[in-house]
Amino acid sequence: MSKRLKNFSWLITVLLLLSVALIGCSSENTSKEKDSASGDTAVKKGGDLHVAIDAQPPTLDPQVSTTTATKEIARHIFETLLVLSPDYEVQPMLAESVDKSEDGLTYTFHLRQGVKFHNGKEMTAEDVVASMNRWLTVSTRAANAIGKGQFTEKDKYTVELKIEKPTVGVLDVIASTNQFAAIMPKEIIENAPKEGVTEIVGTGPFKFVEWKPDQYIQVAKYDDYKPVEAKPDGLAGKKEALVDNIMFEVVTDGSTRLGGITTGQYQIAYQIPSDNYEQIASSSDMKPILNLYGGLTMVFNKKQGPFTDQKLRQAVNTGINNKDVLVGAYGNDKFYRLDNGLMYKDQAKWYTDAGKEYYNQNDKEKAKQLLKESNYNGEEVRILTTRDYEYSYNSAVVLKEEMEKIGIKVKLDVVDWATLTTKRNDPAAWDAFITGFSPVSLPTQTLPLDPGYAGWPVDEKLQQYTEQIRTAPSDKDAYAVWEEMQEYVWKDYVPYIKIGDYYTFHAYRNQEIKGNTYFEGMILWNTSLTK
């Protein structure tokens, strides 16, 4: 052996030893996995549940923020007077019952007695009044749906809501899950700064313990929690904290969340990259949870620029192939659904397919004809999008191609998410933008139909419909108007194009936890660790 080769021999030996060690340990590991898959899954109380969340919430005050991360964590700490069951029916929670006056102007909430906040204080009418009146102030969406309203205390356990005119869906809005009407102690509400409460005290089955910024948020079982007796059903019914602690660990990198759930470091991981769906679905240790995230949407600027022309908006809607856009955005067909309902198929009470003949037409010739009839003179239209959400960028690329096929010049303006949210408020800065909208409780809460929202759909007929829905004598009448309104949106006004519904997926370790359910977010009460 030459001297040079001798110098290398130690390196080769080390590499060989390392490979042997790797192979040996991998096979040992496989057998361990098999053992765990066939193992016992009896329920045990206690223990810590580790949940990897994809983003840190800006605040834990659910009345203030519309972010998903806030909602996901806060729903375990705070409760509302009413909640929604998975079929979107309103159910009692902190309110035992609700009476509606004959004129529809007064709602009387009878509160459950003996419910205690996490600071030991009993929840009474004064806390509910303070919380609900603040909610009506900080949540424009609530104020828009309910109109001018005021909560007042009738007695220690009774609260009254008086509104100016009869309105459809008041209780649905109070029960809604996003920017929800959390009940907090009066003192905390009174001292709350505008950016959100600083003391996190609710009545839920878990109490807030600690928030280490960019690391974790810890909530612990609240021993004095008083559940309702009804059978658990989504957010409704009996809630029981079966684990001692839930550690919501902030893990912003998707591959790290995937790695952590694969090794069992976390029992639940939010927002796993969609490319890994098959890997999770075919695993015996992990299961995916597909959840409807909302509707992929292109919103037009109706205040300034070429899309102020209704014919041009109709041309785009007529010419695009929605399926191609959805495939481009999400790839796997498990992650999208072609549907034109502006309220979602899962919301039986409000869903309608009115105007479906104007959805996903993919009629390039008719689109070109509409383009000719419009005032479009060949200028470049700017689509605002972001790479922070890959689906947003990918769908914009396909939309650009589709629009160019019918003769519209398109330029993509790709910015980060924070820039997009600011830029879209400036009518001079864009012509269309791509975003996703999560489900809302009432058609009147649909953001891109709100005249004040970016896109500015200021249209007399649209506003008439909205008002008619709000003041309809019954839900049935309101639904009939909503059907007409949806048809008008697709056929004539086209303030935005809902491309389709989209899903994201979370993963959990099915051998290690049980009882976890999902409704507009993860539900981790009644969830236990198995042995």
Next chain:
Amino acid sequence: MKSYILKRILSLIPVLLIVSIVVFMIIHLTPGDPASVMLGPEASQEDVEQLKNHLGLNDPVYQQYFHWVEGVFQGDLGDSFFMDKPVTAAIIEHLGPTISLAILSQITAILIALPLGIFAARKRGTVTDQTFMGISLLGISIPHFLFGLFLIIILAINLRWLPVAGYRPLSAGLWEHIKYLIMPAIALGTGQAALIARMTRSSMVETLNLNFIKTARAKGLHERKVIYKHTLRNAFIPILTVIGQTFGTLVAGAAVTETVFNIPGIGQLIINSVERRDYMVIQGTVLMVTVTYVLINLIVDLLYGVIDPRVRLKKES
């Protein structure tokens, strides 16, 4: 010596002033604001404007700058919009993980680089030398985070020896603390090692060619003594400079590696703060990083004198 240190510290003032103005302007001229991020994607424009007014974000930029600088001179870097605490406290909290990681990475880097560099220098021109330098080139070329992901797949997912990601403070126990840092330290350390090894090799080769080394050998000194006592010591100044620079880079925060391994250090603090437009934290952190970088360079300059008496003598004369 004292006047030299004082001069260096005073030279920090214009640097910090320029850095503060540039950072402030870049942040405030970039679209996006903390109020929109705080209220979420579906908040109304009206609510966002109200919160912006409340946070003083609609005041003229120069007014916001002077307000901030005034605070800085009083030792107050402002409050984080998102963390409900002063920026100083947020920085201190995030500095711990970064320093732990930087020290561990630097130890890894030095342990790999010095023997490798010395060995390559001694075998200069041979296949061994070329192989080692080739490997070090690979080390510089592979992005840290990519190497980190490979480590996760092998050491955490396949072998289950180490946790995938996360951080435990030293108070949780030494092993608990270190086991979360091993993979990121290797990922970062090997990259830095490549740089240090190349510098060690070239500096050693240069010194080995000098006449005093020939004299030492002619005197019949043991080769080990020639290498470690005479050559390495004389070759160490450029090596120390690189070590100092790499350490500075590590303390400034290895943003991507910290994100991949979910270590709540300075790098992740900067990235998260930029994403959520937490102006005060970005400004404060960049200021802190600048000071740290300049101070580390100062310490390295002072160490030159400790290692090389000639530098010390020049400064004294």
